[in-house]
Amino acid sequence: MTALAGTGVLVRLALRRDRLLLPIWILVIAAIPVATASAIAELYPDVGSRLALGATIMANPALQALTGPIFDPTSVGGLTAWRAITFATVLAALMSIMLVTRHTRAEEESGRAELIGAAPVGRYALPAAAVLVTGLANLLAALLLIAGFAGQGLPAAGSIAFAGAVAGVGLVFAGIAAVTAQLTENARTANALAIAVLGLFLLLRAAGDAAGAEAVSWLSPLGWAQRTRAFADERWWLLAIVAAVAILLVAAADLLARRRDLGAGLLPSRRGPASAAASLRSPLALAWRLQRGLLLGWAAAFAVAGAVFGSLAAGVGDIVGDNPQIADMLARLGGAGALTDTFFATQLSLFALVAGGYAVQATLRLRAEESIGRAEPVLVAAVPRWRWLAGHLACALAGSALILAIAGLAAGLAHGLRIGEPATQAIRILGAALAQIPAVWVLAAITVLLFGLLPRATSLAWAFLVVFALLGQLGELLQIDERIRRLSPFAHSPSLPGGTIAVGPLIGLCLLSAALMAAGLAGFHRRDLNSD
Numbered sequence: 001m002t003a004l005a006g007t008g009v010l011v012r013l014a015l016r017r018d019r020l021l022l023p024i025w026i027l028v029i030a031a032i033p034v035a036t037a038s039a040i041a042e043l044y045p046d047v048g049s050r051l052a053l054g055a056t057i058m059a060n061p062a063l064q065a066l067t068g069p070i071f072d073p074t075s076v077g078g079l080t081a082w083r084a085i086t087f088a089t090v091l092a093a094l095m096s097i098m099l100v101t102r103h104t105r106a107e108e109e110s111g112r113a114e115l116i117g118a119a120p121v122g123r124y125a126l127p128a129a130a131v132l133v134t135g136l137a138n139l140l141a142a143l144l145l146i147a148g149f150a151g152q153g154l155p156a157a158g159s160i161a162f163a164g165a166v167a168g169v170g171l172v173f174a175g176i177a178a179v180t181a182q183l184t185e186n187a188r189t190a191n192a193l194a195i196a197v198l199g200l201f202l203l204l205r206a207a208g209d210a211a212g213a214e215a216v217s218w219l220s221p222l223g224w225a226q227r228t229r230a231f232a233d234e235r236w237w238l239l240a241i242v243a244a245v246a247i248l249l250v251a252a253a254d255l256l257a258r259r260r261d262l263g264a265g266l267l268p269s270r271r272g273p274a275s276a277a278a279s280l281r282s283p284l285a286l287a288w289r290l291q292r293g294l295l296l297g298w299a300a301a302f303a304v305a306g307a308v309f310g311s312l313a314a315g316v317g318d319i320v321g322d323n324p325q326i327a328d329m330l331a332r333l334g335g336a337g338a339l340t341d342t343f344f345a346t347q348l349s350l351f352a353l354v355a356g357g358y359a360v361q362a363t364l365r366l367r368a369e370e371s372i373g374r375a376e377p378v379l380v381a382a383v384p385r386w387r388w389l390a391g392h393l394a395c396a397l398a399g400s401a402l403i404l405a406i407a408g409l410a411a412g413l414a415h416g417l418r419i420g421e422p423a424t425q426a427i428r429i430l431g432a433a434l435a436q437i438p439a440v441w442v443l444a445a446i447t448v449l450l451f452g453l454l455p456r457a458t459s460l461a462w463a464f465l466v467v468f469a470l471l472g473q474l475g476e477l478l479q480i481d482e483r484i485r486r487l488s489p490f491a492h493s494p495s496l497p498g499g500t501i502a503v504g505p506l507i508g509l510c511l512l513s514a515a516l517m518a519a520g521l522a523g524f525h526r527r528d529l530n531s532d
Contacts (some may be wrong), residue, residue, distance in 0.1 A: 003125070010116070026137055033166075065206040092169055097198070141170070168224075179249060183256075409433075448520035449517070455531065
């Protein structure tokens, strides 16, 4: 029996298990760029209007931090690549990370890998099947992208380059997830490590593009995807580099897998004390102990990201230069300070979306604890269900507020130190960041609602985050009705600093969160543990 015996059977099993969720991932990855191309063709039908948009883009570091530079502002394809390739590659990376971890480390953690290994199945069939399924998913997304762009009349070469870049980045992160799955015994930790790497690469790409530092952007696979220059004198050799990196990462994961036992990780778990400390005598204390590593990692990432973007903000006003149109626009808005405030408002809205990811991940710990059987020993004691749930929920709510505060404080201090007003700017940007908290809490509340009423579908909380992000970032471009765009809680957050704050919407978001949490708690009280 070879080491890959049974791979085909496991591929079919994985496709059957993901027959509902996987097509949604593929369709969303393909639909967003195609819909963006259609909207751009309608909104900017002539070269003159596209050039005007391109001038605005190149003059706005905030836009370049969010979506990257534009290489051909004269064509629909060039504008589509600028606007959509970052979103598509991030979604492809997330899909690949979750697929690989779900079908490798999660199978070992649950014990199913050992049962599968007892059958005539090779030692490396399981990870091989996970990588093959992920590669197939990225290939299908690429084919749909090519077909969709062809339907829009875009050039074939640019369509293939765009699709290849998206699929290539997906395969790179499949390799990264395969590596992190070898490092730890816990699927959740493996996912968190891979997503942290994605966040780091996204930060490098954003910081490099905003500051015009090409060398920094080239450190990120997301930067490679942009610099493939789809629809703008394509660089085909970059696709070969992306493919080579993906292959090397998968090979590295294979070498690491040979150095560990089934179910074990290369980073051994620390042995705990024989008896619990007094600080662990409450559900909240236990939840904090379980969640603190995740929170510290997110807090460090937000501190670094906030400091980076804060240091860039002071130079935003320098983009005026000799451009009289931009100078006139700034004069109407209130000067270069208005552009700096717009920069901060844009970045803080992005921080809020990412903090929503933390809120979802931290709240999903409830389902993880229940699934692996650790919730039952706690609840069988004199611990009410609401206290156990409230402990993890408190960590999610307080943690999301904390990381947003850290990002705002770091950004304000970095900006203030550059302009000589550290205390004033720190307080101002901190307040703007805190105004984003109620919208983030709605995502935690949705996750609790799914956990209480539809525990098997708790992963749909990620879908809500993606939908809210799309409504906020692409809703106006895709000409989605304003009433639909306002279904996103982030649409009700104030645009600060520089804008006005309305207390009513923030109170409404808090009340909505409380109602959703109460409904989730009621559902959890009525259902059995480990029920579907």
